[in-house]
Amino acid sequence: MTHFLMFYAPFIVLIGGIVLAFVIAPMDEAVRKQIEDEK
Amino acid sequence: MTLEIIGISVLWTFLFGYILVGAIDFGAGFFNAYSLLTGRQRVLTNVIQRYLSPVWEVTNVFLVFFFVGIIGFFPKTAFYYGTTLLIPVSIGIILIAIRGSYYAFETYGTRGHKGYSFMYGLAGILIPASLSIVLTISEGGFVTMVDGNPVLDYWLLFTSRLTWAVVFLSISATLYISAVFLTWYANKARDVEATNLLRKYALIWALPTIITAGGIIVELRQHNPLHYSNIQMFWPMFLISFLMFVGTVWLLWKRRKYGLAFSLLAGQFVFAFFGYGASHYPYLLYPYLTIYDSFTNPAMAISLIIAFILGLGLLIPSLVLLMRLFLFDKDYVRGKGDYHA
Amino acid sequence: MGNEEAVFFSRVLTELTLSFHIIYATIGVGVPLMIMIAQWVGIKKNDEHYILLARRWARGFIITVAVGVVTGTAIGLQLSLLWPNFMELAGNVIALPLFMETFAFFFEAIFLGIYLYTWDRFENQKKHFLLLIPVAVGASFSAVFITIVNAFMNAPRGFDIVNGELVNINPLLAMFNPAMPTKVAHVVVTAYMTAAFVLAAIAAFRLLKGSNHEYHKKALYLTMKVGLVFAIAAAIIGDFSGKYLAEYQPEKLAAAEWHFETEGNAPLIMYGVLKDGEVKYAIKIPYALSFLAHSSFTEEVIGLDQFPPDEVPPLYIHYLFDIMVTIGVWMTVLSAVYWFGMKRRWAMVRARWFRWLIVLGGPLSVVAIEAGWWLAEVGRQPWILRHIMRTQEAATTSAHVDSMLILFSLLYLVLGVGSIVVLRRMFRNNPVEREIEDREMEKGGDVL
Known part of the structure; x- marks a missing residue:
């Protein structure tokens, strides 16, 4: 278990983070609403 | 062919790459600054900046590649050269830093800023001078061993004629290489005025370059007789180099085939540089360090060579793409499209 | 100059160069990914604002890259100039990743x-986007390879020393040392996080300083969201680093956590000061150190009592640990509140004071990066290569290191001030509103 956390898990989290960043990046409804609110 | 020879050949080739690409780059920066001073920037700046802009970072990598590679293949150089070169290389680093960052400040930040242009033009031309001292030191006679540690004798170094001859050669060769290349580039861009001016610079710097190069060989006779006699064994290489030099100057004089003139110039420096390198063999630092007693272990050498081959597989196509898009793209060279971010 | 002085000034100069370089290096690793994300969103949603965001970030990025490149060259050469004995040894064992780094950078x-x-040179925008992939991959892999070298210094392996000779050298084993995965992942992910928060700070600052353009609002929301993802990832990987340290460098963990006695059920000490060997005013989080070290609330954690005094790192690294962790947690909370608040349309997250907090987050993230690297480097002392070579044995014997220190201090001052001045001027002379107008006029021209 410790071995897994030290050797593989860091890269899984890193790559997972990059993928997640690309997935959530286009979701910008909140900011569109904000722009409408302030018009 | 031994691993040692493969290692040093790869490194020497990259150092040559740096000298050629760097000379074009540093010379161009200097001509740009000089033209600002003499009020001719209208003629030169356009051509120079079109060439310099997309490639400046690539130049620097050649140098990094060389010094990282030499530590990898010949780790003992870290001990000998690392200990002795603190001051000359530190000054070199500072010049490279000024040159690289001020170039970016001027090109991407405040275009046409005179202070920045002078800074990077001046810093650039001093880089070859400061780095060429390493070649002088490698000839031996300036480093002695004190308590098992190498120590550099600065007084001897700065009062030696050899040092100043090498410094002068590095500067004049930089300007010569750069002027020949830019003559060709300006001609491709169909910029007659710039071509003529740069052709004039090329012709001006041709003679000092060849005279100091010859003078250094004579100087070595006294300074390092062993190296001097080795050089004579390689006389055909230096003869070919000289003939190519004559060819370049003749073509420039006759205003013909600037592309061929630049190829001959590259050939001239290939033969001279590799002739010099081969005659320096096997010493990395006379008389303390040869490529054999400083070589790394076979496991590391083989992995470095494999990494090198794989790396080249990646780099060469990318470099070809870069050149096709900028150096050899007619529209780009003539300034028809500006697609900068 | 005596050897002790040479060691001292070599350490100070290396620390100075690294501390300066790491700011630009972190931006250099993180920003290409941010540019890529922005351009990707722009193409996907066909939104000019995101494309322009990528374009303007790219423009500023060049300036930071230039300084990053030249200071990187400086540290590369300084390693040999200041630590020749270390580089001689390192050259034999760990030269491979150093060499590969130059390729990545190339x-x-x-x-x-x-x-x-090649902006607008291709008909198809996706082609231009594809060019970014090698930029981002190259930037990140530069960090990977260099961090591998640093990991090797913490957990050297892949060779044996027999009678003072290096034998059985295995470059791949040296590269894939136990410190490598946690260290590499942590360095890369915090670079992404810092880049995101620095860009968020810029967007928030523009909104505070009069511009109310939607361009900045989109930029802020995008960067804060992405920053949140990487901040969480950084915390998780940081936890893995704790487990690595407990197993392979227990003295570093113990010194950073002021864990003096080996014991189970170990609490995690946050903050506090050390007075006459006693910890005062600290917050003790029960069982947390045991969990950080071994994923179990009760397991025994090795304390400093197990090490000879001359092998214990300086205890002030605890403060560095505090700074790094506090900022990390703070930025996670701040970006989470912002993201949640935006979804719920809270007025709070649009308030001026909240935006000032975001502005502050940019420099804070950079401080966290610095503290993290100081922690990593000082925490390895007295070793330059753990249990193989002490720092003082590695340093140069050359005199004049002190004068070089002055010279380089001046250089970094000039570069630091210069890059800030140029960046400010660049964006002030070409505000986004004007650029958007220009582009719309160009497009209008096409239609006519």
């Missing part, structure tokens, strides 16, 4: 040149 440099000079 690759990045070439495609960055192409990318910058």
